[in-house]
Amino acid sequence: MELVSPETVVADPHNPRKTDPARLELVRLSLEKFGFLLPLYATNSGVLLSGHQRAVAARQLGWQLPVVFRQKDERDAHGVNLTFNRATNDFRLTDTDHSRLPIEALFSRLQDLPDAPDPYPCLTMEQWSVRELLSRNVDRFERYAANAARQLAAYNVQMPIVITPHGDVLNGVGRLQEASARRQDMIDCVVLKPDQDADLARFILNKLSMDFSFSDGFKDVLRNNAFRRARQRRRSLGSGYLFAFSVKRCRDFSIGKHRKELKALYGERLLDFGAGQGDEARMLRKIGVKVTTFEPYRAPGKKPTVTAGRRSAFRFLKAVSQQLPFSSVMLSSVLNSVPFETDREHVVTICAALCSPDTTLFAAARSRKDPNWKECSTGIGLGETSSRSARFVLSDEPGLAVSELNADPKIQKYFQPSEFEALFERHFGAVTIGEHINNVTAVCQRPHPVNPARLRKALEFEFDLPYADGRMGLVEEALAAFSKRLGVEL
Incomplete structure (x- = not known):
C-alpha cells in the first residue's frame, strides 16, 4: 500500500458506475469523519480498479490516496470492477438498488461527528x-458475500476487513469467511476507534454505493462476452429444437429414431442463427438436414476472436447472397445471451428478413421460471452454479442478471411470455407462445414486409460487432448480400 497523489491514478473507462452528486457528497463527508478505512486498488499503470468515488472525494479534500497497486490481469477490463464492488461491500444477493438511502438523515448524523483524528487508518x-473473529461474528455470515470474496481472491487480492475494538466485523464478513475457507490463521484488520460510531460506519461501508450505468465501452465488453462457453457443449438437441415435439427431457430424444419427424418439421434447409459451438448443427447434418449457421462469437479457444467471427459471417453472407431458401430459422437460447433490448430487436429483425411466407421461425429462451433466475431474484437457495458465479440482478430491464464476474461477465435475460410475444409480434403476423422445460417458446410465421431502414440499422449493428481484438467490419458486405437477396436497396 502506498500513499500517493490523486493525480497518480486515473478512472477506468470501463467502470460501470454512475456518480450521484448527493451520494458522492456523502462519500466525501464520510471520509472526513472516518478517514480511509479501506485502501483503493489500481493497476501498476495507475488505472483504478476500486475506489473511483473515494478518489474524487479525496481530490476535493486535497488528500492523498492510500493505494494498493497490483499487476494488471488480462481479466481487468472484463469485470474486475464488478468483482471489487460485490466483494468490498457486505452485499446480499438482492442488494442492487442503492438509490433509496436516507440521504438527509445520513448527512445530519455525519455532520454531527468529529473529524477523524487520522485520515488513513x-x-x-x-x-x-x-x-x-469467526466465533464472534457467526450471526453475520452471508453466503453470497463469501462467494463474492472468493471471486476477488481469484485476483490474488487480500483486502482487509474493518472491525470494532471488540472484534465485531463492520465490513468484510464475506472476506473473513473466505479466509476461513482457505484455512488462513490471521487476517489484516482496520480497527475503528472506540469513540467512533460503529453502526454508522457499518452502514456507510456496506450501503453507500453508486448505481450501475454501463458505458458504451463496457456494453461492448458484455456483447463480446455473450459467447457460449467451452464447458457448455451440447450432446443432445436443446429445448429450442425440441419444444415442438413436446419432449419432457431433451436427453431422452433420439435424433436417429426421429429423423423423419425432424425433417418433416424443419424442412430441407435450416438456419441456426447464433449456433454457439455448432453442436446441434453437426447432429442434424448427420441425419441429412442441410444447416446454415451463423455464430459471430464462436470461441474455438477460450475467447471469441474477430478472425473466427468474420469467418462465420462470410459463410453466412454467402448463403444469404446465393438466395438459399430457409424452411426454418432457429433461435435456440440465443436471446438469453444478447445483453441489451435494442440488440435483441436487431437479431429478430435480421431473422425475420430471412423468412419467406413458407418459413417458420422457432425460438426458445430461458423464462423467469428458470431456477437460476429464481435464486438470483429472491436471494435464497444459492445452488452450485450460482455460488460459483456470484451473479446478481440488474435494474436496467426486468429479468436481467449478470454472472461470471471473474471469467468474462455475461448478462443473461430471463423472459416473461408476454415479452417474447411482444418481441416477435413486431415482425410476424402469426405468433404462438408456449413454455417448455423452464423456457418460453415462440413459433412464428407470416413475416411482415421488410422495413429497409430498420434492417439496415440491424445489419450495421450485427456485422460490426465488437471483439477484444477489433470489430467485425463487414457492414458493406452484409448490406450487399441482403440487398441482393431481398431485391431492395439498403
Missing part, C-alpha cells in the same frame, strides 16, 4: 485471529 492495520 488503513495504513495501520492489525493482524487478528480468523478463528476468534
Whole structure:
C-alpha cells in the first residue's frame, strides 16, 4: 500500500458506475469523519480498479490516496470492477438498488461527528485471529458475500476487513469467511476507534454505493462476452429444437429414431442463427438436414476472436447472397445471451428478413421460471452454479442478471411470455407462445414486409460487432448480400 497523489491514478473507462452528486457528497463527508478505512486498488499503470468515488472525494479534500497497486490481469477490463464492488461491500444477493438511502438523515448524523483524528487508518492495520473473529461474528455470515470474496481472491487480492475494538466485523464478513475457507490463521484488520460510531460506519461501508450505468465501452465488453462457453457443449438437441415435439427431457430424444419427424418439421434447409459451438448443427447434418449457421462469437479457444467471427459471417453472407431458401430459422437460447433490448430487436429483425411466407421461425429462451433466475431474484437457495458465479440482478430491464464476474461477465435475460410475444409480434403476423422445460417458446410465421431502414440499422449493428481484438467490419458486405437477396436497396 502506498500513499500517493490523486493525480497518480486515473478512472477506468470501463467502470460501470454512475456518480450521484448527493451520494458522492456523502462519500466525501464520510471520509472526513472516518478517514480511509479501506485502501483503493489500481493497476501498476495507475488505472483504478476500486475506489473511483473515494478518489474524487479525496481530490476535493486535497488528500492523498492510500493505494494498493497490483499487476494488471488480462481479466481487468472484463469485470474486475464488478468483482471489487460485490466483494468490498457486505452485499446480499438482492442488494442492487442503492438509490433509496436516507440521504438527509445520513448527512445530519455525519455532520454531527468529529473529524477523524487520522485520515488513513488503513495504513495501520492489525493482524487478528480468523478463528476468534469467526466465533464472534457467526450471526453475520452471508453466503453470497463469501462467494463474492472468493471471486476477488481469484485476483490474488487480500483486502482487509474493518472491525470494532471488540472484534465485531463492520465490513468484510464475506472476506473473513473466505479466509476461513482457505484455512488462513490471521487476517489484516482496520480497527475503528472506540469513540467512533460503529453502526454508522457499518452502514456507510456496506450501503453507500453508486448505481450501475454501463458505458458504451463496457456494453461492448458484455456483447463480446455473450459467447457460449467451452464447458457448455451440447450432446443432445436443446429445448429450442425440441419444444415442438413436446419432449419432457431433451436427453431422452433420439435424433436417429426421429429423423423423419425432424425433417418433416424443419424442412430441407435450416438456419441456426447464433449456433454457439455448432453442436446441434453437426447432429442434424448427420441425419441429412442441410444447416446454415451463423455464430459471430464462436470461441474455438477460450475467447471469441474477430478472425473466427468474420469467418462465420462470410459463410453466412454467402448463403444469404446465393438466395438459399430457409424452411426454418432457429433461435435456440440465443436471446438469453444478447445483453441489451435494442440488440435483441436487431437479431429478430435480421431473422425475420430471412423468412419467406413458407418459413417458420422457432425460438426458445430461458423464462423467469428458470431456477437460476429464481435464486438470483429472491436471494435464497444459492445452488452450485450460482455460488460459483456470484451473479446478481440488474435494474436496467426486468429479468436481467449478470454472472461470471471473474471469467468474462455475461448478462443473461430471463423472459416473461408476454415479452417474447411482444418481441416477435413486431415482425410476424402469426405468433404462438408456449413454455417448455423452464423456457418460453415462440413459433412464428407470416413475416411482415421488410422495413429497409430498420434492417439496415440491424445489419450495421450485427456485422460490426465488437471483439477484444477489433470489430467485425463487414457492414458493406452484409448490406450487399441482403440487398441482393431481398431485391431492395439498403
